Amino acid sequence: MAFGLKIGACFMPYFGRISRVSSTGIQLIRCQSIVAEKLVYSEYGDPVKVVRQEKENLPAPKDNEIVVKMLAAPVNPADINTIQGVYAIKPPLPSIPGNEGVGEVINVGSKVTDLKTGDRVLPRANGWGTWRTHAVCDAKEMMKIPGDIGTVEAATMTVNPCTAYHMLRDFVNLSKGNTVIQNGANSAAGQNVIQLCRAWGITTVNVVRNRDNIDELKAFLTGLGASYVLTEEELRTTELFKTSVPKPKLALNCVGGKNALECLRHLDKGGVMVTYGGMSREPVTVPTSALIFKDISVRGFWMTRWSIDHAGMPEQTEMFKDLSNMYTDGSLKAPVHKLIPFSSYKEGLENTMTVKGFTGLKYIFDFQS
Amino acid sequence: MAFGLKIGACFMPYFGRISRVSSTGIQLIRCQSIVAEKLVYSEYGDPVKVVRQEKENLPAPKDNEIVVKMLAAPVNPADINTIQGVYAIKPPLPSIPGNEGVGEVINVGSKVTDLKTGDRVLPRANGWGTWRTHAVCDAKEMMKIPGDIGTVEAATMTVNPCTAYHMLRDFVNLSKGNTVIQNGANSAAGQNVIQLCRAWGITTVNVVRNRDNIDELKAFLTGLGASYVLTEEELRTTELFKTSVPKPKLALNCVGGKNALECLRHLDKGGVMVTYGGMSREPVTVPTSALIFKDISVRGFWMTRWSIDHAGMPEQTEMFKDLSNMYTDGSLKAPVHKLIPFSSYKEGLENTMTVKGFTGLKYIFDFQS
Structure with missing residues (x-):
């Protein structure tokens, strides 16, 4: 699904640099900060109880930074176990949950060359925190994927x-x-x-x-x-x-x-x-x-260890290329899933904790709904 | 321990070709067949019951064949399990037991170049049947080891x-x-x-x-x-x-x-x-x-699978070279053992079946006693 910048939405891009082409040529649009919505937890425990939603004002991207708008992010069992504090990795608290998801680059710092506005990206590292509407991060933290892979497929690709x-x-x-x-x-x-x-x-x-x-x-x-x-x-x-x-x-x-x-x-x-x-x-x-x-x-x-050991290495690029091709040619399909608005996040947490149905319906936050 | 040919013993070499140097030069000695003593079993079961001792007239070695006189051969738990029929390898019956042991070459066929009379040898393959006083076999079945390794050490080297x-x-x-x-x-x-x-x-x-x-x-x-x-x-x-x-x-x-x-x-x-x-x-x-x-x-x-997979390969030669050096320099010592005459084989079988003492005293047939 294609995604366009929603100028005028509650989280407004702050473009000093991002530009769009009008009939009169390149034209700067007004600069405004982004208010991101994010999930966060400050203690390990029952996800429904310890996870809360917060707002955050994001700064403008510096030299090598980019602004990513998340498009979709699934709730995986490992996310639940991490929040419960029973997973092999215990992130320092407070932490933004979500290990998987796809985003779109909506702004880039002056020194960023590998990524541009409109690129679809996946976080390279596990534990990046995908359960948020926007993030400012180093460009190296993200990996570009082809734009023609479905949003759900891309969001559920890395695990x-x-x-x-x-x-x-x-x-x-x-x-x-x-x-x-x-x-x-x-x-x-x-x-x-x-x-x-x-x-x-x-x-x-x-x-x-x-x-x-x-x-x-x-x-x-x-x-x-x-x-x-x-x-x-x-x-x-x-x-x-x-x-x-x-x-x-x-x-x-x-x-x-x-x-x-x-x-x-x-x-x-x-x-x-x-x-x-x-x-x-x-x-x-x-x-x-x-x-x-x-x-x-x-x-x-x-997979988490593999990703840590191979972050940014050619093997990782090759893997994503292979998988991307398989999504494109139809060899791989998205999992059985239910898209829910980010505001309904408790539904996703609850239902992933008590997996229902024979394929364990995957709940996916749809940040565009 | 050095070992010399016992000319005139009950099992007499049959030398048409093996020669010894006298004061008048090279001189052929008389040809006579060897009567080997061997253990054999024709059904799987209690080793003490199914294993019997037999005599066998050995033929003269053909082109690529050698005659080996066994010097020492241990009784290992795997030998017992093989005779019981509970081991992973079930040899076709009747079978000569004994997977390990050291011998000395006492005659060689006309086309044998790698081995000569007096060489100390180990069988390359598991299941060769070391519980016999003499054997005629293809030269390729045996591997030369340095003569300065102790007989017990050499006999217990391959497992x-x-x-x-x-x-x-x-x-x-x-x-x-x-x-x-x-x-x-x-x-x-x-x-x-x-x-x-x-x-x-x-x-x-x-x-x-x-x-x-x-x-x-x-x-x-x-x-x-x-x-x-x-x-x-x-x-x-x-x-x-x-x-x-x-x-x-x-x-x-x-x-x-x-x-x-x-x-x-x-x-x-x-x-x-x-x-x-x-x-x-x-x-x-x-x-x-x-x-x-x-x-x-x-x-x-x-080890049996390794030996099958690597028989005659450089890795096998390298391993025996390394181990031989370690026996020679004293890094490796013989196991705690008891030497028994071949005729007392039942003692070896019985005591290996009911391992005694904290190191499982290893019984070794001494064919020279």
Whole structure:
């Protein structure tokens, strides 16, 4: 969705430099400061209780700074856990929550060369604080993405699609016809795994918990490109790997406990299990024989660490280019979501804490509504 | 120990080609076949019951063949498990047991160039069958080792020292001052880990089960070069890693269960736990958070697979060269052992099945006694 500057809106740009072309040529418009709305919390705890909305007068951008107007930012489970103080990263307080989101550059400092007004950008670092209408920041904190990617797709690009991308690329060499097995396949990352594998010609065996609307869920995941969808019970007795499907070289685990073990047992010799979540709250159990005689490796992946380790590096640029192309050509789709106005932020917090529906409907703040 | 041909012994070399120098020059001696004694089993089961001793007339070596007279061969737990039929490798039956041992070349075929009479050799492959007095085999099956390594050291070189060597080298980059933690530190491989680490300047934290003679065991392992020896209970409350000892980059596990988890918890970020045994018969349990947020990897190592994958490759030669040098310079010592005549093989089988003493006294067949 295209976004134009709303001159005259309650948060007015302060352009001494930003200009627009009129019939008489380049013309400066009047300078006025921006009043940003932001969410903030000063203590860890129940998000609905500790998060409050505040206003902030933003200064004009200095030399290497830019002004970003946020367009959309999702509420992810990790955001909730961070506010609760139970996540691996505890930001210094007070803190603006929100690790993911897309913005538009609406003003640039005099020394900024890489970005210009109208560019769509994503924060490079985790913990940047996307739950605010505007921000002034160093241009280096933002990365330009193509303008033709949908706003929702761009806003939800840096966590789950990137997680899926790296888990599929960084641990084993997958070729067309190889198999990947994953549990919690209806998770946001799981859905991205399905789509990436479909695009890359990799067979996916997708394990989900049984539920009332299981046929509906199977149809949904198959529609995304899942090769096979099995319930946990079906996995235990499946003959799939005895017939036409090669044993998986990679297992992706966001559940833990018995189900992770069940996936691990199907792995081919030398296979790798990558854990990126632990929904069952049970640890990963690995039989000694699988480690010694089957050469199974058990690893973990955390996109936040990857982003910290690779901020601004060519690998990061390449990843976003690949993913952008896949959004553009339709290989990747936005997650199932609900857009809500920023003022309704409590709805987003509450519903992300008690995930509803089989795909965990993602709540996204729409700063333009 | 030097070994000379016993001309006139019950198993007589058949020299058409092997010659000895007399005062009148090179002189052929009479050709006679060798009667080898060997252990063999034709069904899996209780080693004491299924293993029997047999005689075999050996043919003369053909073009690329050699005749090896075994000097010494240990009884390892894996040999017992293989005969029981509970090991990962089930050799076709009937089979000659014994995966490890040192021999001397006593005759060579006409086309053999790499080996000569008097060379000391180790079988390259696991499962070669070392529990026999003599064998005729292809020269490629054997690897020459320096003659100045003790017979016991050479006979026990291919399993435990090699396991320790690769676990310490193949999973993380260790430098002087780094720390390795290991459980079952009194195991045969564990003792080699201690010695190799001492030689390479690496701190070892060695965990053992508490027992009556714990002080004696601690003194024994410290004498081998252990930096620290802790009981499992002491490990749970240790302040070691809060003070002067850097957190381990590598954990070696041959126990499993709670103790493996306890070792894993002390690992530094990005650390690796390598499992090579499972004495507790409990699996390895890994907390999800350790995988995701601490980037801990859980791997396995099996020397047999390494030997299969690297048979005859430069890495294998380099490893044996390194270990040979360490035996020669005194960095590595033979395991605590008891030499027994081949005819007393049942004593070796029985006592390896019920490991006695804190270091699991290794029984070694002495074919020269």
